Amino acid sequence: MADDVKRAPERAKRLPRAVREKQILDAAVRVFSLHGYHSASMDEISEVAGVSKPMIYSYLGAKEDLFLHCIRREAGGLLEAVQAGIKPDLPPDMQLWHGLRSFYGFVAEYRESWTVLHRQALTVGGPFAGEIDTLRGKAIELVSALVVSAGSRKGLAEQAEFSGEGLAVALVGAAESLADWWLDHSDVSDGVLASWLMNLIWLGFNDLVEGEVWRPTEQ
Amino acid sequence: MADDVKRAPERAKRLPRAVREKQILDAAVRVFSLHGYHSASMDEISEVAGVSKPMIYSYLGAKEDLFLHCIRREAGGLLEAVQAGIKPDLPPDMQLWHGLRSFYGFVAEYRESWTVLHRQALTVGGPFAGEIDTLRGKAIELVSALVVSAGSRKGLAEQAEFSGEGLAVALVGAAESLADWWLDHSDVSDGVLASWLMNLIWLGFNDLVEGEVWRPTEQ
DNA sequence: GCGTCAGGTTACTCATCGGTAGATAAACCG
DNA sequence: CGGTTTATCTACCGATGAGTAACCTGACGC
Numbered sequence: 001m002a003d004d005v006k007r008a009p010e011r012a013k014r015l016p017r018a019v020r021e022k023q024i025l026d027a028a029v030r031v032f033s034l035h036g037y038h039s040a041s042m043d044e045i046s047e048v049a050g051v052s053k054p055m056i057y058s059y060l061g062a063k064e065d066l067f068l069h070c071i072r073r074e075a076g077g078l079l080e081a082v083q084a085g086i087k088p089d090l091p092p093d094m095q096l097w098h099g100l101r102s103f104y105g106f107v108a109e110y111r112e113s114w115t116v117l118h119r120q121a122l123t124v125g126g127p128f129a130g131e132i133d134t135l136r137g138k139a140i141e142l143v144s145a146l147v148v149s150a151g152s153r154k155g156l157a158e159q160a161e162f163s164g165e166g167l168a169v170a171l172v173g174a175a176e177s178l179a180d181w182w183l184d185h186s187d188v189s190d191g192v193l194a195s196w197l198m199n200l201i202w203l204g205f206n207d208l209v210e211g212e213v214w215r216p217t218e219q
Numbered sequence: 220m221a222d223d224v225k226r227a228p229e230r231a232k233r234l235p236r237a238v239r240e241k242q243i244l245d246a247a248v249r250v251f252s253l254h255g256y257h258s259a260s261m262d263e264i265s266e267v268a269g270v271s272k273p274m275i276y277s278y279l280g281a282k283e284d285l286f287l288h289c290i291r292r293e294a295g296g297l298l299e300a301v302q303a304g305i306k307p308d309l310p311p312d313m314q315l316w317h318g319l320r321s322f323y324g325f326v327a328e329y330r331e332s333w334t335v336l337h338r339q340a341l342t343v344g345g346p347f348a349g350e351i352d353t354l355r356g357k358a359i360e361l362v363s364a365l366v367v368s369a370g371s372r373k374g375l376a377e378q379a380e381f382s383g384e385g386l387a388v389a390l391v392g393a394a395e396s397l398a399d400w401w402l403d404h405s406d407v408s409d410g411v412l413a414s415w416l417m418n419l420i421w422l423g424f425n426d427l428v429e430g431e432v433w434r435p436t437e438q
Numbered sequence: 439g440c441g442t443c444a445g446g447t448t449a450c451t452c453a454t455c456g457g458t459a460g461a462t463a464a465a466c467c468g
Numbered sequence: 469c470g471g472t473t474t475a476t477c478t479a480c481c482g483a484t485g486a487g488t489a490a491c492c493t494g495a496c497g498c
Contacts, residue, residue, distance in 0.1 A: 281487075
């Protein structure tokens with residue numbers, strides 16, 4: 001080709017380390033969310049990041065380290081978003097409601113982050129499982145505290161039919177699955193999604209089929 | 220060593236194809252559940268199966284095919300177990316109750332099957348995702364039918380606060396998460412697990428904290 | 439007895455991909 | 469301006485593991 005002559009060597013402009021690290025992490029999250037941990041190649045990540053491979057190793061370490069960095073960053077973002085949405089002075093149901101809305105807001109805004117956290121990090125055992133367990137543990141803790149406080153205020157103790165942790169696990173799982181389902185049914189709004197869950201969790205089937213409805217109060 | 224003399228060459232005894240296939244599938248499920256799809260090596264599977272590698276390729280095809288065979292077999296088993304437990308003449312809550320018990324019964328008995336189906340097959344995209352979607356789709360359909368029939372019998376239409384499919388997704392997700400959590404908290408019995416979920420789903424938080432309890436009727 | 443076919447194995451090929459050594463060039467400082 | 473630091477690249481190595489070719493062997497029919 002004629003215009004190959006004197007083609008610039010395409011060497012990337014020199015940028016401060018912090019900027020490159022962000023670029024690399026962004027690219028990594030995207031590629032990991034697309035192909036999963038194992039199928040994602042360092043070469044592809046470097047290409048997407050617009051940087052050569054050794055830079056990644058120099059800045060963020062080996063593949064495992066890189067993935068860990070991704071998980072930590074995204075988990076931090078998610079947790080922050082949810083906690084920012086919760087208003088501790090409101091009654092339990094409204095707290096849950098706001099938490100759920102923040103959660104689905106995050107998922108909507110950062111699909112790739114959510115995919116990495118939920119679909120990818122679970123499978124690969126080892127160091128990652130621990131990190132994800134920590135995140136989910138914090139979510140469960142949050143919900144559990146809510147449930148237990150609501151329950152014990154009424155004098156309800158743990159028994160065979162009721163376990164704060166068990167219910168929290170179930171609730172978090174339901175929220176996660178619905179988020180996952182949402183990825184393929186994006187025509188539903190985040191508010192509607194949260195509303196379904198609140199109605200299921202708060203009222204239960206037997207009330208729902210009687211036509212009862214839970215709706216957020218103006219707070 | 221002295222007793223190495225005249226050591227038999229350890230050639231496997233000749234067995235009919237069907238038997239070997241089962242051995243291989245069993246080994247594959249175990250290894251996949253242990254390390255995940257990518258980290259599982261065909262060599263390890265062949266070793267666990269007590270058979271050499273080419274046999275696997277000859278009987279069950281390449282790695283992908285092998286994994287697909289595993290998923291299909293285990294999914295079939297799970298679905299069969301759950302459907303066998305459901306008694307269509309009972310009221311909706313009791314149907315759900317029996318379905319849940321069967322489900323947790325299966326998970327307890329075939330931990331490895333469950334791990335492969337839930338943790339491994341999800342991550343790896345491609346042909347497997349479809350297979351798993353089908354399974355989960357059937358579960359959701361089952362639950363959805365239950366919910367919708369219960370709802371429409373009362374004249375409850377789909378609306379912003381209520382979606383049969385949405386609730387089914389949430390319920391199935393809650394059940395899955397609880398199953399997963401159970402793997403690390405095996406001191407709880409399957410009945411208790413199912414009971415937690417029934418109480419959450421059927422009564423909802425607001426009734427639970429008032430001290431209400433759902434219990435199976437004698438059927 | 440003796441072909442022949444299904445069951446079974448050893449030992450290899452070859453692509454992919456994580457990771458690195460060593461060269462190069464831009465900025466910064468005296 | 470040199471000299472040094474830091475950002476960046478090209479080009480390679482080595483391990484791992486999927487998949488296969490070619491060979492062995494016991495059982496059964498005729």
